[in-house]
Amino acid sequence: MGSSDNEWRRGRGYHHGNLRQVLLDAAGKLIEQHGPLGFSLAEAARLAGVSPAAPYRHFRxxxxLLSExxxxxxxxxxxxxxxxxxxGRPTPLQAIENLGRAYLxxxxxxxxxxxxxxxTVGENGKELQDMPAADHAFNVLQKATAELCKALPAAERPPSRLVSLHIWALAHGVATLLSESRGERRKVPVSPEEVLESGMLIYLKGLGVLGEGPAGGAGPA
Known part of the structure; x- marks a missing residue:
């Protein structure tokens, strides 16, 4: 490993009681450099400045470790x-735009x-553990879309879960381009936030959620 790795390890050396967090920090650095499957537990231990056996106190x-x-x-x-x-403050539309920016x-x-x-899978196709925290994140989005869809008559409201999945897919697509295609992204004359916001507005307008006013605000409930 390079000198920057050594500097990182010296600055975040292992002290009794924080081994788990030090290993998580080391994993984060290795993931950024090599991807989620591009390092071993022994390499995480080495970067953390602990023995190869030390991580097994916390991770099998x-x-x-990736699951954590x-x-x-x-x-x-x-x-x-x-x-x-x-x-949903100050308005559901503004709030979901804020949510999209937070995602990015x-x-x-x-x-x-x-x-x-x-x-979703680790080495050799092993499934990583279920993530209740992931459900929490999705539930925030589902709550937001349900509030937006209240602008539609009850009989015309699409399933909020389906709308949430559509918006999640849009946000994830923009975020993935942001993180994986930096060279290509520089050729686009708009920011990722503008791409996501305009895509969401087009989608919501197609659902009939948005009014026709100049501000593009949500229609009446």
Missing amino acids: DRDA VARTGFERFAAQLETAWDN NFARNEPAAYAVMFQ
């Missing part, structure tokens, strides 16, 4: 989405966690 294998990176990532992700949604910010600021959060 590398996939268990994903779980804690989803917890932070869900909390940031909740804060951005803010119970998380992918930008925590690329290692984001990469693992949507990695």
